[in-house]
Structure formats: structure tokens, C-alpha cells
Amino acid sequence: MGYFDVKTTDFEYTGSLLPKKGKSYEETLAELEAMEKIEADELHGHLMLYKFSLPQHEEVGKIAKEAHLRYLKKNALFDTVLPGFAKMEKEVKFMAAEILNGDKDTRVNMTSGGTESIYCAMHAAREWARVNKPDISEPEIVAPYSVHAAFSKWCRFTGIKLKRIPLGADYRADVGAMENAISKNTIAIVGSSPCWPYGLFDPIADLAELAQKHNLWMHSDCCLGGYLSPWVEKLGYKLPPCDFRVPGVCSISADLHKYGYSTKPCSTVLYKNEELHKYHQCDVEDWPCGTYHSEGILGSRPAGPIASAWAVMNYLGEEGYLSLAKRTMEVRQRYIDGINSIEDFKCWETDLSVIVFETGELDMLSVLSGIFQKGFVALPVFEPPLVQICPDPVDDDFVDRVLEMLKETRNGVRSGAITADFLFELMA
Ligand SMILES: *Cc1c(COP(=O)(O)O)cnc(C)c1O
Numbered sequence: 545m546g547y548f549d550v551k552t553t554d555f556e557y558t559g560s561l562l563p564k565k566g567k568s569y570e571e572t573l574a575e576l577e578a579m580e581k582i583e584a585d586e587l588h589g590h591l592m593l594y595k596f597s598l599p600q601h602e603e604v605g606k607i608a609k610e611a612h613l614r615y616l617k618k619n620a621l622f623d624t625v626l627p628g629f630a631k632m633e634k635e636v637k638f639m640a641a642e643i644l645n646g647d648k649d650t651r652v653n654m655t656s657g658g659t660e661s662i663y664c665a666m667h668a669a670r671e672w673a674r675v676n677k678p679d680i681s682e683p684e685i686v687a688p689y690s691v692h693a694a695f696s697k698w699c700r701f702t703g704i705k706l707k708r709i710p711l712g713a714d715y716r717a718d719v720g721a722m723e724n725a726i727s728k729n730t731i732a733i734v735g736s737s738p739c740w741p742y743g744l745f746d747p748i749a750d751l752a753e754l755a756q757k758h759n760l761w762m763h764s765d766c767c768l769g770g771y772l773s774p775w776v777e778k779l780g781y782k783l784p785p786c787d788f789r790v791p792g793v794c795s796i797s798a799d800l801h802k803y804g805y806s807t808k809p810c811s812t813v814l815y816k817n818e819e820l821h822k823y824h825q826c827d828v829e830d831w832p833c834g835t836y837h838s839e840g841i842l843g844s845r846p847a848g849p850i851a852s853a854w855a856v857m858n859y860l861g862e863e864g865y866l867s868l869a870k871r872t873m874e875v876r877q878r879y880i881d882g883i884n885s886i887e888d889f890k891c892w893e894t895d896l897s898v899i900v901f902e903t904g905e906l907d908m909l910s911v912l913s914g915i916f917q918k919g920f921v922a923l924p925v926f927e928p929p930l931v932q933i934c935p936d937p938v939d940d941d942f943v944d945r946v947l948e949m950l951k952e953t954r955n956g957v958r959s960g961a962i963t964a965d966f967l968f969e970l971m972a
Pocket residue numbers: 590656657658659660692694736738739740765766767768799811
């Protein structure tokens with residue numbers, strides 16, 4: 545049985561699913577294993593990440609898992625009674641500041657993922673605006689159309705207005721259009737490096753200049769590339785600057801559970817200095833139990849992913865991250881060359897690791913459908929229709945398998961053997 549034989553639409557509420565008497569350990573484990581077998585073979589979580597098929601990289605995943613498991617039962621909320629963990633957490637923060645070109649003034653908070661990092665940074669921006677722009681009662685954030693869905697979610701939760709501004713012809717933030725969109729209610733400007741849909745860097749330096757000119761909070765969303773681009777730059781690739789080297793950047797979100805290679809969920813939100821970090825403040829006093837300190841939005845939070853980040857960062861070191869970054873960029877180039885040699889498909893020129901390709905006359909969803917049918921995972925972009933892939937630092941054999949799969953998919957869609965129906969059923 546493959547994952548496409550199981551449809552969530554088949555599951556119905558019966559009111560009698562919870563066993564009266566619990567199952568045995570063995571039986572439960574066997575059922576769990578059966579479920580695990582159904583999952584897509586090549587699905588490695590959120591991204592196509594976490595596949596370490598090269599022998600020299602195999603231990604990265606192992607050490608991440610080992611550290612996570614050892615801290616599985618620990619609640620990071622109580623880090624005051626976990627001094628070992630507290631030390632690791634602090635070291636992860638210092639290493640994060642180091643990697644993202646911060647300094648001793650940089651302040652870092654650990655979060656459960658890019659979404660929470662973005663919530664925290666936007667919360668800080670709003671608190672900052674309460675003090676620095678007290679006349680604003682209906683705050684707005686100005687962002688390029690391509691920023692992550694998390695910004696829309698946070699704005700919905702808080703009633704803040706998100707102005708998604710149409711992109712330039714190059715699919716990057718249109719600085720002029722964003723400046724025109726700034727109003728007396730604007731509190732913050734956002735840009736991504738890279739953005740999720742197109743793998744392109746927004747001109748953060750220009751946006752940050754705009755923010756400074758209009759006295760606004762500037763957030764740089766480096767969730768995807770934050771723990772990859774610094775190494776890629778060191779390898780000699782030219783990338784637009786996006787971190788604290790850019791004057792005017794107030795906060796950065798960067799996910800350790802993407803190219804930082806920790807387990808999930810784990811991310812970081814960074815603030816330029818204590819002056820800005822104080823607006824992150826999530827402590828609460830007005831309840832019966834005194835000061836309730838939280839790292840971010842979560843209360844109880846898992847220690848495992850942070851221990852795993854610490855272990856991976858120590859295991860890899862600069863050399864290890866550089867080697868993974870080098871391989872990731874090699875893999876990206878092999879994919880691009882391979883995909884461009886498949887008729888109908890054409891890759892865009894992206895800035896970092898992300899690959900997006902057009903499907904020519906072929907229906908993008910049918911192509912995606914073929915990819916899923918073969919047990920692989922890629923993601924859709926609708927405006928315009930593109931297939932998006934985030935590559936792992938895998939071996940050449942795996943790259944060849946993916947390219948072969950894409951070729952078969954193209955032929956199947958071309959001949960009409962593959963349609964989008966499979967995908968529609970999967971999503972139903
Ligand atoms: C992944 C991502 C996010 C959200 O991160 P999660 O960890 O999925 O919550 C935000 N922005 C960008 C650019 C991302 O790639």
C-alpha cells in the first residue's frame with residue numbers, strides 16, 4: 545500500500561474510535577509502523593530537506609535525532625531548573641548571532657519555527673510603534689506580495705493591516721511601489737531573502753533605507769536561507785546583503801529547522817540590540833503565580849529541537865556547514881541543468897538554493913500530480929504557475945533519480961497518462 549491508497553476523506557467519525565481497553569505496546573507499535581510505511585518515500589518534512597545520502601553527511605541527521613531524543617521529555621519553559629539545557633540554548637543564540645553577522649549587542653530568542661519568529665518580530669514592531677508612533681491606532685505593515693503566509697496569519701490574529709504590494713517585473717520587492725504604499729499608519733516594512741515562492745532575494749538594503757527614511761521598523765525574513773546564505777557567500781557566491789550588515793535592519797527571522805539541520809520545530813528571531821529587543825517582551829505579571837516568563841509565544845515548549853540545534857551546530861562547525869552548503873549549491877546546479885534539458889521545462893534564475901521551473905505548455909498541477917504520484921514532493925506556485933523544489937545536499941544518484949522521475953512525469957503529462965486528478969484526490 546502506498547500513501548495514495550489512503551484518503552483522509554475515507555475517515556469518518558464513528559464515536560467509538562478510542563479503545564475501551566488500551567492496546568498492547570507491541571500492537572500499538574506495529575500499527576504505528578504500518579502508518580509510517582504509508583508515508584511518501586521521499587517526503588522529508590516541510591521541505592525536501594533532511595536527506596543525507598552522502599556518507600560524510602549521514603551523521604548530521606543522527607546527531608540531531610540523538611540530541612532531540614535525549615531532551616524529549618524536558619520542558620524548555622522550565623529552563624531555570626535545566627542548567628545544562630539553558631547553557632546549550634544560550635550557546636545556540638550566540639552562534640546564531642555570529643552566523644547572521646550580528647555582534648555582542650544582538651539579542652536572540654528561540655521559537656518553534658519561522659511562523660512564530662515572524663509573529664514575535666511583528667509583535668515587537670507593534671510594541672515599538674506604540675512608543676515611537678503613539679498616534680497610530682490602525683497599524684499597517686508594508687510588504688512585497690511574495691512574503692510568507694505567516695505575515696497574513698499574524699495580521700489576521702491581531703487586526704493589523706498587511707499591505708501586500710505588487711512585485712517588480714523581476715519578481716522582487718518593488719521599492720518605489722512600496723514607498724508609495726507607506727502611509728501615516730505604517731509601522732513596519734518587510735522583505736525576504738529569499739522569498740518562498742520564487743527563491744529570490746528582495747533588495748533588503750533599499751527597503752531598510754526606506755524604513756530609516758520614514759522611521760519604520762524593518763524586518764528581514766531569512767527563515768528559508770538564514771542558515772545557508774552566510775556559508776554560500778563565504779563560498780564566493782554573490783548574494784544581496786540581508787542580515788545585520790545592512791543598516792536599518794531591526795529584526796531577522798531564521799529557521800534552524802531548515803538549512804540549520806536541527807529537528808523540528810526550531811527557529812530563531814534576532815534583534816539588532818537590546819533597545820529593540822525590549823519590545824519582544826512576552827512576560828506577564830497579572831495572574832496569581834507571579835512573573836510568567838516566556839521565550840516567545842509558546843508557554844510549555846520542547847527542549848529537544850534546541851538540544852538538536854546545539855548538537856548539529858557543534859558537530860558541523862563552520863567547516864561542516866560550508867561543506868553542506870557547497871554540496872547543496874552543486875546539487876541545485878545539477879537539478880537546474882537537468883531540468884532545463886527536459887523539453888517543456890525551464891528553470892528560473894534564483895538566488896540561493898531554491899529551484900522553480902515553468903512547465904511550458906504543460907499544466908503545472910498535472911506535473912505536480914505526477915511528482916506526488918511517484919512518491920516525491922515538490923510544491924506549487926500559482927502566480928505564475930511554477931513547480932518549486934528545495935534541494936537537499938544529496939548524492940548524484942539521488943539527483944539522477946529525481947531528474948529521471950521528472951522526465952517520466954513530463955512524458956506522462958505530455959501523453960495524457962498523467963493528469964491533475966491524482967493531486968485533486970490527494971488534497972480532497
Ligand atoms: C518556511 C518559511 C517561513 C515559515 O516558517 P515555518 O517554520 O514553516 O513556520 C517563513 N518565511 C519563509 C521565507 C519561509 O521559507
